[in-house]
Amino acid sequence: MDQYVGQDIEIVDVGMRYEGSEEYAVSDINVYIKPGEFFSFLGPSGCGKTTLLRLVSGFLEPTKGKVLIGGENMRGIGPNKRPTAMIFQNLALFPLMTVAENIGFGLEVRGVSRADRRKKAAELLELVDLPGVENKKVSDLSGGQMQRVAIARGLAVEPSVLLLDEPLSALDLKLRQHMRTELRNIQKRTGVTFIYITHDQGEALTMSDRIGVMSDSGTIEQIAAADELYNEPETVFVADFVGENNRFISTVRTANNGYAVVETSFGQQLTGINPQQLSSGQQAIAFVRPEAISVLEDSKAGENIIKCKVKSISFEGAFVTIFLDIGGNQAFFMRRHNNGSTPFPEIDSEIDICFGAHNTRLLGTGTK
Amino acid sequence: MRKFRQDAMRSFGSFGITFIWVTVGSWLIFMILLPQLIMLDFSFRPFLPLRKIGGPEDIYTLKNYIVLFTNEFHRAIFIKTIWTSVLVTTVALFVCYPIAFYLAKVARGARFAWILMGLIIPYWINELLRIFAWQLILADAGVLNKLLLAIDIISNPINFRAGNSAVIMGMVYAYILFMVFPLYNAIESLDRNQIDAARDLGSSWLRIHRRIVIPYAKPGIAVGCIMTFMLAAGSIAAPQLLGSPSSFWFSQVIYTNFECANWNQGAAYAMVLAGLCLIFIFAMLKIFKVDLKELAK
Numbered sequence: 001m002d003q004y005v006g007q008d009i010e011i012v013d014v015g016m017r018y019e020g021s022e023e024y025a026v027s028d029i030n031v032y033i034k035p036g037e038f039f040s041f042l043g044p045s046g047c048g049k050t051t052l053l054r055l056v057s058g059f060l061e062p063t064k065g066k067v068l069i070g071g072e073n074m075r076g077i078g079p080n081k082r083p084t085a086m087i088f089q090n091l092a093l094f095p096l097m098t099v100a101e102n103i104g105f106g107l108e109v110r111g112v113s114r115a116d117r118r119k120k121a122a123e124l125l126e127l128v129d130l131p132g133v134e135n136k137k138v139s140d141l142s143g144g145q146m147q148r149v150a151i152a153r154g155l156a157v158e159p160s161v162l163l164l165d166e167p168l169s170a171l172d173l174k175l176r177q178h179m180r181t182e183l184r185n186i187q188k189r190t191g192v193t194f195i196y197i198t199h200d201q202g203e204a205l206t207m208s209d210r211i212g213v214m215s216d217s218g219t220i221e222q223i224a225a226a227d228e229l230y231n232e233p234e235t236v237f238v239a240d241f242v243g244e245n246n247r248f249i250s251t252v253r254t255a256n257n258g259y260a261v262v263e264t265s266f267g268q269q270l271t272g273i274n275p276q277q278l279s280s281g282q283q284a285i286a287f288v289r290p291e292a293i294s295v296l297e298d299s300k301a302g303e304n305i306i307k308c309k310v311k312s313i314s315f316e317g318a319f320v321t322i323f324l325d326i327g328g329n330q331a332f333f334m335r336r337h338n339n340g341s342t343p344f345p346e347i348d349s350e351i352d353i354c355f356g357a358h359n360t361r362l363l364g365t366g367t368k
Numbered sequence: 369m370r371k372f373r374q375d376a377m378r379s380f381g382s383f384g385i386t387f388i389w390v391t392v393g394s395w396l397i398f399m400i401l402l403p404q405l406i407m408l409d410f411s412f413r414p415f416l417p418l419r420k421i422g423g424p425e426d427i428y429t430l431k432n433y434i435v436l437f438t439n440e441f442h443r444a445i446f447i448k449t450i451w452t453s454v455l456v457t458t459v460a461l462f463v464c465y466p467i468a469f470y471l472a473k474v475a476r477g478a479r480f481a482w483i484l485m486g487l488i489i490p491y492w493i494n495e496l497l498r499i500f501a502w503q504l505i506l507a508d509a510g511v512l513n514k515l516l517l518a519i520d521i522i523s524n525p526i527n528f529r530a531g532n533s534a535v536i537m538g539m540v541y542a543y544i545l546f547m548v549f550p551l552y553n554a555i556e557s558l559d560r561n562q563i564d565a566a567r568d569l570g571s572s573w574l575r576i577h578r579r580i581v582i583p584y585a586k587p588g589i590a591v592g593c594i595m596t597f598m599l600a601a602g603s604i605a606a607p608q609l610l611g612s613p614s615s616f617w618f619s620q621v622i623y624t625n626f627e628c629a630n631w632n633q634g635a636a637y638a639m640v641l642a643g644l645c646l647i648f649i650f651a652m653l654k655i656f657k658v659d660l661k662e663l664a665k
């Protein structure tokens with residue numbers, strides 16, 4: 001697969017406002033994507049992911065800023081002239097052409113002979129693990145097969161960058177999970193830079209080298225690898241959006257050495273990591289992952305301990321989620337492994353739970 | 369079908385349904401089928417003075433049809449009519465395809481509404497008046513000649529009515545909607561992403577139309593061509609008002625025959641015209657590889 005050369009993409013201060021619209025659909029986007037990287041943009045629906053992808057592919061020109069591919073400014077270069085290929089959300093295969101004609105379309109455009117197009121189509125079908133369907137009609141393929149044909153069609157033009165717009169969202173769960181691995185493999189085999197956009201954090205976390213999380217306002221909240229994003233969210237939005245979290249609205253009391261003590265709205269004192277260096281009196285939200293919480297056995301110094309009542313228990317096979325009542329309307333739950341022997345706490349029983357200060361993240365609401 | 373029947377039963381009752389069947393049925397039989405059959409019968413009988421009708425000379429014959437081949441004048445008109453109608457259809461297709469594509473895939477909001485109004489409002493007035501308007505535009509001292517003279521493109525007025533150009537222009541305009549709408553309908557349902565995907569793969573606009581849009585719009589093209597051709601071939605007002613006085617349209621020949629009381633000859637020619645249209649329909653369906661079923665969509 002030495003014909004593929006992944007190129008880097010630089011998105012510099014990019015903002016996009018649609019004609020006739022008052023607000024920017026995306027703004028202040030600054031990302032450097034390395035050659036051959038699998039980069040995902042993750043964000044809720046309507047946050048501007050497709051807009052961003054169309055800015056890179058050339059269907060849109062940014063209102064502000066610039067997009068560079070392989071170091072070259074792309075302003076004024078149309079989608080047919082950029083070294084990118086796009087996999088559309090609905091795939092957009094050509095229904096009146098056979099599989100081979102679909103894959104060969106980009107080569108036909110470049111004046112490649114019919115025989116060579118067929119050869120290349122066969123090769124690419126091999127690459128996407130779907131050999132021998134050249135002469136089939138597109139409509140005779142299953143969803144997963146169409147997916148692969150769309151990828152083969154994109155790769156046929158030997159792009160430096162493959163842009164994927166939620167390509168798995170139409171598939172059923174099982175196939176979706178299988179295609180995740182498959183996509184990752186294709187990316188590794190070819191070395192093409194992948195920009196993948198999705199609202200599904202599972203997809204983003206499992207496949208990507210790095211992820212850019214976007215918020216509803218069309219800006220990037222944080223760019224990081226999956227584990228970092230999950231363990232060290234930098235903003236309230238990321239802490240809320242990625243994974244599940246308990247959140248306590250609180251006020252900072254004292255702060256030192258990267259840690260701070262806060263008082264929650266229901267009067268509980270908690271100690272946590274203070275990555276934004278919030279100071280006394282500032283509003284903060286304390287985040288605790290449900291799996292970081294355990295039932296207190298021996299009291300340990302420096303840990304957060306809360307008295308609560310067991311409200312309900314939800315059994316999920318490998319996991320058990322325990323919903324806890326700590327007064328007021330505060331939602332609170334913990335999750336633990338089901339090891340088959342440790343008994344679950346009884347409903348309505350009073351228990352003490354605890355979690356470490358290093359598992360408690362304090363993030364300011366005012367700052368980004 | 370059963371559900372349809374149940375729904376109809378619920379809304380009209382059995383008396384209502386009988387009523388609908390009877391009215392629609394008799395309308396079909398008395399207004400459409402029967403007159404055509406009478407025409408067919410007429411076309412195979414010789415033209416006779418009134419007192420001889422029903423007599424021994426009133427026998428079935430192909431004479432009226434054979435005339436088309438023996439009468440050089442009629443034959444020339446017939447061929448010219450076909451040829452010019454094909455021309456009208458072709459010109460209409462070339463004019464309407466960009467309009468239909470623009471309406472279906474490019475224009476938005478206010479611009480879309482304006483173009484649509486521009487296309488539809490002229491149809492609020494009678495076809496005859498629309499063609500009269502073209503007469504005013506294309507006359508020797510008409511608007512177009514005056515304009516061309518004023519901007520010094522020509523030094524003498526062009527006689528548009530001498531050839532077929534005025535007829536072609538008039539007809540293309542008169543039947544523009546019958547071409548635009550089938551095309552628009554077909555193109556409109558094309559997924560925008562297909563066009564974008566082709567563009568993303570490096571295709572030029574020309575190729576996008578050739579490989580993506582036109583193949584997809586085939587049923588619409590077939591319908592538009594069929595409608596325009598049938599209207600053109602059967603047209604009488606446009607050739608009468610815009611054609612040169614010395615050249616005739618086949619429909620004018622049919623008209624004259626009926627006027628001269630030779631209904632038999634007129635009926636035979638009318639049948640030939642109808643046959644021609646049928647052949648054209650099947651030719652179009654064959655050329656564009658469209659099923660009759662697809663046209664119903």
Ligand SMILES: Nc1ncnc2c1ncn2[C@@H]1O[C@H](COP(=O)(O)OP(=O)(O)O)[C@@H](O)[C@H]1O
Nearest residue numbers: 018019021025044045046047048049050051052
């Ligand atoms: N062609 C357009 N014209 C005007 N606004 C648009 C257009 N396309 C998208 N938008 C707006 O831009 C925002 C981002 O949309 P989009 O990029 O499609 O989001 P996502 O792909 O993340 O769901 C939305 O508020 C949407 O309404």
Ligand SMILES: [Mg+2]
Nearest residue numbers: 046049050051
């Ligand atoms: Mg989208």
